Amino acid sequence: MKLLKLFIWLIFSTLLCGCGGTENKVEDRIEATISEKKITPLKVDIERFENDLFAIKSETFTNDTMRLVKKYGNFFDLFSSQIIRLGNRNEPIFKQNIIHFLEDPDVDELYKEVKKQFPNVNELQEKAGIAFGRYHAAFPDSSIPKIYTMMSALNYNIAISDSSLAIGLDMYLGESFKFYKWRQFEKYKIEKMRKDLIMSDMLRGFCLATFEMKAMQQDLISWMIYHGKILYLTQQLIPEETKENILSYNPAHLKWCEEHAAEIWAHFIDQKIFFNSDFKLRTAYINDGPFTNGFPKESPARIGVWLGFEIVNSYMFKHPDVTLPQLMNNQNLHQIFNQSGYKPNKK
Helix, strand or coil, X not given: XXXXXXXCCCCCCCCCCCCCCCHHHHXXXXXXXXXXXXXXXCCCCCEEHHHHHCCCCCCCHHHHHHHHHHHHCCHHHHHHHHHCCCXXXXXXXXXXXXXXXXXXXXXXXXXXHHHHHCCCCHXXXXXXXHHHHHHHHHCCCCCCCEEEEECCCCXXXXXXXXXXXXXXXXXXXXXXXXXXXXXXXXXXXXXXXXXXXXXXXXXXXXXXXXXXXXXXXXXXXXXXXXXXXXXXXXXXXXXXXXXXXXXXCXXXXXXXXXXXXXXXXXXXXXXXXXXXXXXXXXXXXXXXXXXXXXXXXXXXXCHHHHHHHHHHXXXXXXXXXXXXXXXXXXXXXXXXXXXXXXXCCCC
16 A cells, blocks of 8 residues: 655745845745746646545445545545554444544534635635646646645644645644644644645645655755755745745744854854764754754754755855756755855854
């Protein structure tokens, strides 16, 4: 069985600050990389998987599930076995598990809230068509996934297989939605459970799944540059999106990074950790959390990714002839680092 690539709290950075006063020029460069060609929005039809799932009835279970298999292919099996983890449809207990899930009062309330907040996905469909039109312009031989919405039972926000991309709408019901606190999600996670982050989460997840880390070097700077490339491409696909949303930061966190760019750079230089391959060190600077270890609690998490994105932006600004495919397929991440010329100005 194919495995889904599941992204709960995606790991990224954003653009800006500390690149020697070139902020506006870098933003112009981001717009220009894809707009050199005429962008034609793609027709994207987002299917509402959750509505079809909750239409299953006990008395017509076999026919209903086969209809979902016919419509959604292997995604139904991936959803049931890996996302809500209720087993394989060939198992005798499968029907009982699914029906119990659909009839659970809490699940039903969650589904009603999804329907209330997302009566349709027209705006999301339109934005996805524009973003994937930009992607197709840069990568004309690429394939575009089928896009579904789902209710993941608060398990995953983005799930990607070889041919499909699913958005867990129940993960974007707003900070005040009571189930998030009942589920004891941490505050820094709840802050990101809002619908204006769907596009950036979806496209980052798509970019992560499409361009996997394949560099031979596994040191910290390589992972920083890798995630920096992912964010650069994401921003290219939705240049109209705010920097905060691209990063999944709040304004205060983004401002903190901008104001402390020189100190962030000095931290990595002084600690001599760029070329350290320790896994724990990597997770400390790249993984999500309430803040980044080694920095004040006012700092955001994922500072290593933020810095990686800054470096990639500097590299692309200094090498305007480098295309997006060349950037994304370049596995010599040390070369990007060395040729970026990145060094933030002290304030």
